[in-house]
Amino acid sequence: MANQEFAPATVTRYETTLKHTQDFMQWKYKINDIRVKQIDHQFISEFEFYLRTVRKCNNNSALKYIKNFGKIVRICLASGWIIVNPFLNYKIKIKKIDRPFLSKEELETMASKTFVSARLEQVRDIFLFSCYTGLAYIDVQKLKRSEIVKGFDGEQWVFTNRQKTDTPSRIPLLPYALGVIEKYRNHPQCEVEDKLLPILSNQKMNSYCAPVKVA
Template sequence: MKHKMSILFYAKSAKVAKNGLLPIYLRITINGARIELSTSRFVEKTKWNAEAGKMKGSSEEARLINTHLDTLRTKVYETENWMINNNQEINTQSFKNRLLGVEEKQRKLILIFEDHNKRMKELVGREFSINTLKKYETALSHTKEFLLSQHKIKDISIKQVDIAFINDFDFFLRNTKKCNNNSTIKYIRNFGKIIKQAYVNGWVEKDPFLNYKGKVKQTDRNYLTESELQDVISKDIQIQRLDLVRDIFVFSCFTGLAYIDVFNLTKENVIKGIDGEMWIATHRQKTDSLSKIPILPVSESILKKYKDHPECLNKNKLLPILSNQKMNAYLKEIATVCGINKELTFHIARHTFATTVTLSNGVPIETVSKMLGHTNLKTTQHYAKILDKKISEDMQVLKAKFNTNLQTRSKSMNY
């Protein structure tokens, strides 16, 4: 990082000693910010040359004081050269510490990242999901690999992370790790949280992410059509594990709950709603936002089916859900059995609720957003964009209505 530095020796009139002498001070200005240090030398006001920044004359006293000032000036420039040659960021605090021999505590990027992940791990299940932790652990792994590959080091001072470092890391993820745009941006954002933490703690003077231009590209969200959802519901599945997974997947299709939120459901989450009917009330683990969802008949029948399941009884679970990994593995089998040519994952159930079950059936987007637990309506609007088919069907009805009216008018006017 470029810097501008100047040096000035001056006699400080505001601090006249008892004997009438003025203390000589050293002022170092770095990028407009000042460091002021006492030289431990004093001079009569009439004997100080303010323009030259030294004592007048050639007396022994003048020679000793001016030699001392020259030594200090040399030490300042030597400090500057050392910091430049060792790729150290030069600011008033770091320069003063180096000049005076004060050992500055080195905040290291990887150590800070590891400490962040350690704290996050201890909060898994309360404030974070295991999947969120895994994303940060992967981002940490990529960061370590980047430092070794590009800089031949295992760690780096947090102060050396600048916009050039971030852009190089971005390129490394895309080129070396073969990450697509959205994966790259997500890893960079996880990395960015560590840098922002350092900025908030005062370990760096500014946030280098202010000039980072990476942007997530919106992708089409996969979901089941009405006929595909019906195929999954009505399919006769004799294998018990697949039948269980199908039921829980369908439950999510009619509630919009993500895997971790279904996993956390207990009987206490079933409440009587404002309409006197049974609702599910839960806080989404991802955002901690409240979701209140009326229980539709399909969901209700699934809850009744498993209310006496041993796991539900012993662990106070609403549904005996398997691990996310097993759920997704078995859903692939279900897709094959049902003849659905899509990569079926549990999260598709949430998308299906937003599109096929609610928006396509005229449920207002504000209501859907509230049930999904979105904190921003824009998030829900991404689902609305993929409903061109519904728009087309509605407009076909309107077009047919206009055509009928026009034909009637044409006949009455003998066209």
């Protein structure tokens, strides 16, 4: 189903939601499955409690899993498997997150940082490539070499479609981004998979980024 109807990351989110739901039912009810008609407001509220306390998810992560679960419930409603929506009186409150931007000085400090691990250096390079192009992780992950073309100004540009919105993007490549592309031009993963850059999974990227200090 991935790469046809849904992106791989979307499939992974739903697989993770399923795993959390199964673990919750085992934790709360000591069962591995439940009839759709038995899902009610209390089930959803206790599932949210489980995500927040046992799984230690933050507010937005917990509610994203609940929203994914809710999409499955809506499919059940549309299919006539249930006639009452258990989410009818359930409120989802996503907290707005203020995401600070990195300054030019911070980007330069990160770029000049020397790492003892080649893997950390690779993660740093990919992260900064995203910063200098404005492309999200999923967009960088799927970039192919053929999507780097010469623009109207004679310089190198990224011509691609955004994964989330399927809208075309035309992005001029700044010197640092060009340097990253050149650095990994002959990387085995890029040659075998016809990818522009050697991208790790999103989870691995996040886990490597978390402990990195650039001071």
